[in-house]
Amino acid sequence: xxxxxxxxxxxxAPAVPAATDRSADQDGPLxxxxxxxxxxxxxxxxxxxxxxxxxxxxxxxxxHAHSEIIGMQPEGAWLTRxxxxxxKSVLLAKVQDEAGHGLYLYSxxxxxxxxxxxxxxxxxxxxxxxxxxxxxxxxxWADTGAIAWLTDGAAVINQAPLCRTSYxxxxxxxxxxxxxxxxxxRQGYDLMRALCQGTPxxxxxxxxxxxxxxxxxxxxxxxxxxxxxxxxxxxxxxLGAAVSRRAIAWGIxxxxxxxxxxxxxxxxxxxxxxxxxxxxxxxxxxxxxxxxYDFTPVxxxxxxxxxxxxxxxxxxxLAHRRAAHEDGAWVREAAAACATAGETT
Amino acid sequence: xxxxxxxxxxxxxxxxxxxxxLRLGDDALVLGQRxxxxxxxxxxxxEDLALSNIALDLIGHARVLLTRAGRLDGTGxxxxxxxxxxxxxEFTNALLTELPGGDFAxxxxxxxxxxxxxxxxYEALAGxxxxxxxxxxxxxxxxxxxxxxxxxxxxxxxxxxxxxSARRMRRGLERVWPYAGELFExxxxxxxxxxxxxxxxxxxxxxxxxxxxxxxxxxxxxxxxTPSWSxxxxxxxxxxxxxxxxxxxxxxxxxxxxxGTW
Numbered sequence: 001x002x003x004x005x006x007x008x009x010x011x012x013a014p015a016v017p018a019a020t021d022r023s024a025d026q027d028g029p030l031x032x033x034x035x036x037x038x039x040x041x042x043x044x045x046x047x048x049x050x051x052x053x054x055x056x057x058x059x060x061x062x063x064h065a066h067s068e069i070i071g072m073q074p075e076g077a078w079l080t081r082x083x084x085x086x087x088k089s090v091l092l093a094k095v096q097d098e099a100g101h102g103l104y105l106y107s108x109x110x111x112x113x114x115x116x117x118x119x120x121x122x123x124x125x126x127x128x129x130x131x132x133x134x135x136x137x138x139x140x141w142a143d144t145g146a147i148a149w150l151t152d153g154a155a156v157i158n159q160a161p162l163c164r165t166s167y168x169x170x171x172x173x174x175x176x177x178x179x180x181x182x183x184x185x186r187q188g189y190d191l192m193r194a195l196c197q198g199t200p201x202x203x204x205x206x207x208x209x210x211x212x213x214x215x216x217x218x219x220x221x222x223x224x225x226x227x228x229x230x231x232x233x234x235x236x237x238x239l240g241a242a243v244s245r246r247a248i249a250w251g252i253x254x255x256x257x258x259x260x261x262x263x264x265x266x267x268x269x270x271x272x273x274x275x276x277x278x279x280x281x282x283x284x285x286x287x288x289x290x291x292x293y294d295f296t297p298v299x300x301x302x303x304x305x306x307x308x309x310x311x312x313x314x315x316x317x318l319a320h321r322r323a324a325h326e327d328g329a330w331v332r333e334a335a336a337a338c339a340t341a342g343e344t345t
Numbered sequence: 346x347x348x349x350x351x352x353x354x355x356x357x358x359x360x361x362x363x364x365x366x367l368r369l370g371d372d373a374l375v376l377g378q379r380x381x382x383x384x385x386x387x388x389x390x391x392e393d394l395a396l397s398n399i400a401l402d403l404i405g406h407a408r409v410l411l412t413r414a415g416r417l418d419g420t421g422x423x424x425x426x427x428x429x430x431x432x433x434x435e436f437t438n439a440l441l442t443e444l445p446g447g448d449f450a451x452x453x454x455x456x457x458x459x460x461x462x463x464x465x466x467y468e469a470l471a472g473x474x475x476x477x478x479x480x481x482x483x484x485x486x487x488x489x490x491x492x493x494x495x496x497x498x499x500x501x502x503x504x505x506x507x508x509x510s511a512r513r514m515r516r517g518l519e520r521v522w523p524y525a526g527e528l529f530e531x532x533x534x535x536x537x538x539x540x541x542x543x544x545x546x547x548x549x550x551x552x553x554x555x556x557x558x559x560x561x562x563x564x565x566x567x568x569x570x571t572p573s574w575s576x577x578x579x580x581x582x583x584x585x586x587x588x589x590x591x592x593x594x595x596x597x598x599x600x601x602x603x604x605g606t607w
Contacts (some may be wrong), residue, residue: 072385072393079381079400083599084425084607085374085408088381094403095384099394116605133542141598320385328388330513331449334506342506 024255037115037251042168045111055248057167058112058250062275063130065105066123070130070317072098073302074138075147083141089143090187097180104176108169124322126309133220135313142195142209144200150213150268154221156181157264189271196275203276210272211280218281219298220307222261230258262292357537362419364437364534365544368580369425369466370410371438372528374428375588376459377403380440380452381512388449395495399456402488411479424607429599433592434582441524443579445587447517448490450510452505454517461549461557462488462528469545478544497561504565515567525571527579529554 027213029048036043042048049057076095082088106116122128133151145307159181162174195206240257247253265284272279283296307314380400387393405572408424415422422430441455467489470482477571507524531539531548539546555569599605 069390076385079384080378080594081598083429083602083605085404085411085428086425087607089404089408090399092381092384092397092404096394096397096401099390099397102390103394194606199602199604202602202605322386324386327386328392328449330502330507330509331388331392334503334510337506337510338502 001010015086035247037160037166040251042166042171043166044168052114052246053252056247056250056252057170058109058114059128059246060120061105061170062122064130065075065102065109065119066128066130067101067134068098068105070121070134070321071151072102073317073320074136077138077142077146078141081141082144087187087191090191094148094184094187097184100271101173101177101180104173105170107148108167108173111169111321117237120325124318125323126318129309130317132304132307132314133216134317134324135307135311136212136216137313139212140205141210142192142205143213145188145206146209146213148184149192149271150188150210150217151221152181152184152188153268154217154264156185156268158221159311161254161260164254189275192275192277196277204273207277214280215298215303218261218265218295219300222264223257224300224304225298226256227258230256231260236300261298265293304321346575355537357541357543359417361534361538362543363374363414365538366417367414368437368439368489370407370414370427371436372442372459372463373403373410374407375436375438375591376442376455377401377407378591379445383452388457392449399492399495402492402586405484406481406488413466413477417586425599426604429596433589436584436588436592437580439524439530439574440579440585441521441527443585443588443591444521444524445585445591447520448513450498450513450517451520452516452517453499453503454521456492456562457518457558458521458525459528460489460493460496461554462550463495463527464546465550465554465557466545469547469550474542475544500561501565504562504567511584514565516566518562519570522570523574524575524576527577530577531580531582532580544547548582 012080032052033043033047033049033053036047046256072095075091075098078325079088079091079095082091106119109119110116119128123130138147156178159174159178163171163178165171165174192210193207220321224236226237226244228234228237230237242254243255268285269279281296283294287293289293309315378405380396383396384393384400387396399473407428411424411427412529415424415427441458444451444455447455464486467482471479471486473479473482500514503510503563505511529551531546535546535548538544559569599607
């Protein structure tokens with residue numbers, strides 16, 4: 001074990017304020033930035049970067065960090081009810097990892113000149129968001145397995161390319177995060193396998209959880225369709241493609257949302273078959289010509305509406321997070337007072 | 346239960362050791378369960394991480410201790426049989442570990458009481474003749490020393506932080522202090538085991554515990570409470586009313602699926 005008080009930190013150069021160097025040297029810094037991207041090298045906190053790049057990076061890292069923190073809730077709610085001490089330990093370790101990932105990512109965001117406390121405030125005020133995937137309830141024990149297998153499985157596919165993302169501190173954070181996420185996916189699959197090999201009631205619980213968590217994983221973990229092949233209408237696809245193109249040009253992303261979504265479906269179908277579970281999409285079938293599984297395109301607008309900020313679970317997740325923060329205010333004030341007085345041990 | 350006798354009535358048996366390990370295991374399990382309730386509700390994300398880390402260690406200790414207890418008592422029960430199929434009355438944890446709710450200061454106060462005791466006891470256990478138990482004691486003492494550091498740090502921080510945090514820390518200490526004595530309780534089972542040199546008794550560790558916690562509480566600018574009463578009963582399965590819901594929650598999924606595999 002490690003010291004429980006240890007927090008994840010990212011080795012970072014001092015944060016640079018929003019870049020203004022450019023006015024001093026019109027072409028130099030931008031050329032340097034573009035050369036770094038072109039050479040596949042990382043952009044570091046000390047490097048000049050376009051404001052748009054910095055904003056996109058802060059937004060993405062913060063949303064990722066928020067998702068880790070909010071994502072602790074559906075599984076955390078089952079810690080006291082885990083049905084074996086082994087499973088309780090595994091779930092504790094997973095929730096602990098998620099807290100660690102959140103801290104690690106907030107630290108990465110801080111290298112871009114923002115403050116962790118401000119990011120959390122933005123989350124609490126509803127100005128920044130976590131992944132809407134977690135605006136679903138975890139209704140049974142099997143949900144913890146389905147979340148780990150499917151949601152974390154989607155996260156790994158989404159995040160593996162981010163280990164090579166252009167912003168150095170984020171890429172380094174992702175290498176560690178991905179290793180741990182891959183472990184979570186195996187544990188989730190193992191949990192589901194145990195249920196599928198158990199009593200008919202246990203298997204039914206597993207199937208029910210997959211029925212509820214499949215679509216959130218397919219739709220929400222990869223973002224809106226950004227190609228017409230992915231089911232977007234021409235206008236949405238054009239918009240999505242524009243955002244993706246920009247992120248790809250800056251080396252932030254390497255694939256479209258729909259490419260990664262396809263990769264996820266291709267990974268899960270054989271796994272579900274091995275488990276003896278049915279993925280809740282009758283359109284899933286192998287397409288010899290494409291060399292991929294076909295599946296029902298995501299009806300993004302309908303889906304997004306059902307998960308708006310005003311829905312029960314969106315409010316609930318945020319209220320839970322806010323309550324913890326407000327209840328703990330006096331503790332943080334005490335810690336701050338002590339740090340100022342330099343009187344802690 | 347704690348009446349003093351000159352000599353144990355009969356030599357220590359495997360059943361004695363099983364019961365003693367069950368008590369230690371139940372302490373770790375129930376305290377771990379209470380800490381799980383904090384996770385996602387802690388004052389900072391760092392504390393969510395710290396408390397889950399501590400809970401994970403406690404569940405780990407419980408697994409070792411319950412497994413050994415089940416092997417020794419002749420019933421062949423596994424760690425999960427013991428955790429998930431016993432009734433409230435069959436649990437033998439000290440009442441301190443099951444105290445419900447409370448604010449962060451009360452949790453810190455309980456951690457202070459328990460971790461200082463547990464480090465001392467596990468260090469003593471590390472010197473026992475049974476190699477398996479000795480190895481466990483050494484490992485658990487090392488891990489619990491981190492938990493103790495965490496409790497010490499927060500006790501001092503809250504005690505010296507703000508007027509509000511000092512008030513809460515004082516109240517937390519007052520709330521849990523009457524439950525400390527039960528950890529050091531010595532009955533015939535413990536006396537027989539200690540006389541046979543199987544495991545140490547916790548009773549002689551009380552003085553050192555007093556010295557150490559007094560040091561921390563003093564550094565926090567607070568005073569050690571002097572409670573007018575001392576809680577007991579947990580070792581005999583006489584628990585608080587709040588314990589029933591804790592056990593019901595712990596066992597709910599497993600009991601819902603008889604014959605299930607997990």
